[in-house]
Amino acid sequence: MLxxxxxxxxxxxxxxxxxxxxxxxxxxxxxxxxxxLLPVDTPEYLRQELRHHMGLDLPLPVQYLRFVxxxxxxxxxxxxxxxxxxLALVFERLPKTMxxxxxxxxxxxxxxxxxxVIAAIYRNSWIDALATGFSLIGQATPVYxxxxxLIMLFSVKLHWLPSMGxxxxxxxxxxxxxxxxxxxARIMRTTRAAVxxxxxxxxxxxxxxxxxxERVVLVKHVLRNAAVxxxxxxxxxxxxxxxxxxxxxxxxxxxxxxxxxxxxxxSRDFPVVQAVTLVVAFLFSGIxxxxxxxxxxLNPRIRLN
Amino acid sequence: xxxxxxxxxxxKGATGFAILGVVVFVAxxxxxxxxxxxxxxxxxxxxxxxxxxxxxxxxxLLGTDRLGRDILSRIIFGSRVSxxxxxxxxxxxxxxxxxxxxxxxxxxxxxxxxxxxxxxIVLAVPFMLLAxxxxxxxxxxxxxxxxxxxxVTWVQYARVAFAQTLEVREKEFVLASRAIGAxxxxxxxxxILPNIQSPLIVVATLNLGLVILMESGLSFLGLGTPxxxxxxxxxxxxxxxxxxFAWWLTTFPGVAIVLTxxxxxxxxxxxxxxxDPKI
Numbered sequence: 001m002l003x004x005x006x007x008x009x010x011x012x013x014x015x016x017x018x019x020x021x022x023x024x025x026x027x028x029x030x031x032x033x034x035x036x037l038l039p040v041d042t043p044e045y046l047r048q049e050l051r052h053h054m055g056l057d058l059p060l061p062v063q064y065l066r067f068v069x070x071x072x073x074x075x076x077x078x079x080x081x082x083x084x085x086x087l088a089l090v091f092e093r094l095p096k097t098m099x100x101x102x103x104x105x106x107x108x109x110x111x112x113x114x115x116x117v118i119a120a121i122y123r124n125s126w127i128d129a130l131a132t133g134f135s136l137i138g139q140a141t142p143v144y145x146x147x148x149x150l151i152m153l154f155s156v157k158l159h160w161l162p163s164m165g166x167x168x169x170x171x172x173x174x175x176x177x178x179x180x181x182x183x184x185a186r187i188m189r190t191t192r193a194a195v196x197x198x199x200x201x202x203x204x205x206x207x208x209x210x211x212x213x214e215r216v217v218l219v220k221h222v223l224r225n226a227a228v229x230x231x232x233x234x235x236x237x238x239x240x241x242x243x244x245x246x247x248x249x250x251x252x253x254x255x256x257x258x259x260x261x262x263x264x265x266x267s268r269d270f271p272v273v274q275a276v277t278l279v280v281a282f283l284f285s286g287i288x289x290x291x292x293x294x295x296x297x298l299n300p301r302i303r304l305n
Numbered sequence: 306x307x308x309x310x311x312x313x314x315x316x317k318g319a320t321g322f323a324i325l326g327v328v329v330f331v332a333x334x335x336x337x338x339x340x341x342x343x344x345x346x347x348x349x350x351x352x353x354x355x356x357x358x359x360x361x362x363x364x365x366l367l368g369t370d371r372l373g374r375d376i377l378s379r380i381i382f383g384s385r386v387s388x389x390x391x392x393x394x395x396x397x398x399x400x401x402x403x404x405x406x407x408x409x410x411x412x413x414x415x416x417x418x419x420x421x422x423x424x425x426i427v428l429a430v431p432f433m434l435l436a437x438x439x440x441x442x443x444x445x446x447x448x449x450x451x452x453x454x455x456x457v458t459w460v461q462y463a464r465v466a467f468a469q470t471l472e473v474r475e476k477e478f479v480l481a482s483r484a485i486g487a488x489x490x491x492x493x494x495x496x497i498l499p500n501i502q503s504p505l506i507v508v509a510t511l512n513l514g515l516v517i518l519m520e521s522g523l524s525f526l527g528l529g530t531p532x533x534x535x536x537x538x539x540x541x542x543x544x545x546x547x548x549x550f551a552w553w554l555t556t557f558p559g560v561a562i563v564l565t566x567x568x569x570x571x572x573x574x575x576x577x578x579x580x581d582p583k584i
Contacts, residue, residue, distance in 0.1 A: 018429075019430060140514065141562075142522060142525075145521075148559070149556070152555065240431070243431030246434055265437055280430065
């Protein structure tokens with residue numbers, strides 16, 4: 001188990017190195033940052049000076065080495081716009097995004113797993129039809145569009161909830177609901193399919209044949225075996241939610257990492273874009289590591305590989 | 306039992322194909338189907354509500370935007386961008402991912418490590434963020450949009466092709482092909498590929514919907530389709546400033562997206578059931 005975790009961590013290090021290399025290359029493709037930092041009419045010699053100061057006149061491999069070493073010291077560079085370390089900006093916003101995605105995921109899990117199980121048990125009933133229809137539409141709905149519709153209904157028409165801002169708990173409701181629907185559709189569908197598959201298996205029939213109550217069969221025999229695909233989709237959802245947060249936060253002006261990234265892209269504030277990308281990749285890899293360990297606990301067969 | 310299943314289209318498949326049929330028809334014959342030129346402005350007729358509302362006009366069935374452009378016509382022409390970007394990027398990323406996954410699975414060793422670790426790297430950044438970053442560097446254009454989707458989606462085909470190739474590689478017919486001295490390429494494309502194509506086709510179909518969602522999202526953020534081309538995401542971006550009083554600007558393009566993506570998902574599900582009842 002320990003060597004398994006060690007191998008996974010080595011892989012994460014490799015992945016992060018790859019991400020930062022891509023980010024480095026993209027930064028160099030994105031043009032000359034002095035265009036953004038200085039007024040248009042700055043004389044060329046001043047530009048040269050700034051380039052020299054920033055190390056942009058060095059050979060590319062040297063710049064790459066400097067980029068990597070300063071990153072190891074926890075420095076991605078300062079935001080062009082805010083003139084403070086980009087990583088600090090990201091960490092300042094991160095709790096807001098964690099709150100938003102965490103609440104959405106919790107709501108989605110709490111609602112969609114029971115619904116998925118019920119839909120599977122009462123297959124072809126009206127509940128199943130409703131759940132399947134919901135997940136079908138939910139999977140085809142752009143997150144941001146759902147957000148706009150909710151704003152039109154609850155903020156513009158009914159005046160119940162604020163459409164933007166990140167201060168109050170009330171402002172959290174709409175963006176969290178938007179993101180939750182996105183995940184619910186997917187988690188429910190997977191839960192339903194996983195439970196349906198296990199329900200047809202022999203060991204479930206044996207368990208019933210032994211005279212176990214339906215509840216014991218469900219909890220001990222069905223859910224335990226259906227858990228692996230459900231955990232997989234939840235793990236995938238975390239990545240999806242972080243991506244979905246980018247656009248949802250923009251719609252609701254939620255002051256999280258996603259909105260920071262979008263605004264940084266608009267103002268071509270590349271250090272911030274880099275910082276967001278690296279932090280998100282790091283988080284995402286960490287989550288996946290935890291999930292992989294969880295799998296190994298849930299399903300002993302995986303440990304062998 | 307199995308044969309019946311293969312022949313039946315079913316409610317899901319039928320609905321999916323019907324939706325896609327309409328969307329494709331409308332996209333192909335857009336100039337003949339649409340009531341107006343999608344870019345024709347008529348400032349005096351700006352922000353007109355749909356025909357059934359009090360201020361509505363029959364000539365603008367779904368209303369007009371701020372510049373007086375006909376919403377229905379723009380939705381009809383918007384389908385072209387969505388479908389074109391989706392189909393082209395899925396073809397390119399499908400071919401690229403399949404070939405790389407096939408090589409990785411068949412050759413193993415260095416090729417496998419390079420390809421599959423690259424897959425891990427791409428998968429470590431959420432799609433939308435990666436697409437946003439790449440798009441911001443490349444700049445707005447349809448070609449760049451397609452390029453971005455190829456960059457972020459080829460990994461899915463590579464993963465599936467890799468896993469499937471590993472499974473098929475040790476089968477007798479592959480060993481036999483190698484035993485009679487067939488070249489690696491011949492074995493890969495003539496013997497392995499036909500046996501792993503079903504799940505890849507399913508992934509491709511579902512990805513058509515996914516790309517349409519991402520394209521509309523990027524266009525909504527102003528980083529996708531250039532504004533001079535009518536697109537569903539771009540229309541939603543325009544409508545965002547008028548949420549307070551022009552609900553039609555936001556509602557109808559979204560419905561178009563949902564229906565189209567649902568069409569692809571339904572067909573994808575149907576294909577999955579049909580091609581491989583196991584999954």
